[in-house]
Amino acid sequence: MTHLTFEPRFATANNAEDSQSPLCDQQFLYYSRHLLLPDWPEQHQLQLRQKKVLIVGMGGLGCPAATYVAGAGVGCLLLADGDNVELSNLPRQTLFRQQDLGQNKAQAAAAALQQLNPFIRIEAIPTMLDEAQLSRHIAAVDLIIDCSDNMPTKLIINRLCQQQQRSWLGASASGYQGYSWLINPAAGGCLCCLGHQQPLPPGGCLQQGIYAPLVGLLGLQLASMALQQFSTNAPRYSFVQIYQHQWQQFNRCQLLADPDCVICGATTNV
């Protein structure tokens, strides 16, 4: 096993010097298993270092998503969550330990992830973002990953991303039900095309429980989808992946634009 001693100067992603410099030896070693992939040259790694990703929600979805996005070397992560770590979070919110109980999730996650990858920049936003803050952050990042646990936040992100014509990823889970999605406004279709813009019946982890491995699966999907968005073969259409527990599988379905959709119906290109 190789043990590395990291120097603080590596934790400076996205500054001008870093954007021009090649990978150092330690970074080559850190990212070596990806760099061995046939379609993952150093140039791709350098491009990832220039990317900025906003993850909204650092719970069961956000922890695994952020872990693999950070590990892959996305250069700057913004982690937003206003909640604190609770005992009932530990079975599935894998970045947290007992000593994190009571700590803000975004800050605790940022600290854990910085230990995981000292070569990237991680910023914690320890509050629930309001609409104006979300809008500003969405405009400033390359990709948005919605890992929030409530429908109002998802619908706000959906609307803001539609307004700003920004692709975004998201997921939700409750009980044994789980969904992940890619919404690409340029291709048409949005979350409201599913017809759920009306208030939903009470749901979520507090009411219905949550099958812990499911949020792990969804979070890893989001991480992989995010990395694919930064490659050349990313899907350009909007889709939803629907988990079917009895078969332990996901069905990917293209999200067709609803011409009557109040959010995207007037602006879609398809």
Place this chain on the structure above:
Amino acid sequence: MSEMIPIFVNGEPHQIAASTDLQQLKQKIAPGQQVAIAINTEIMPRRLWAGRTLQPQDQVLMFNLVAGG
């Protein structure tokens, strides 16, 4: 008696009358519920439900996006 055709709804086999459309299927399977419907590999906009006649072996998914994470 009208002809029956086999379809799958959320993975389970169903026999429905030929010429049944998605709107009618939704009323039969999930009356009064707010659902989205995917057929084969496409999520159908609500306004198209009434015009989409089901075919033998169609795979239908009815789901309700949950909130949680």
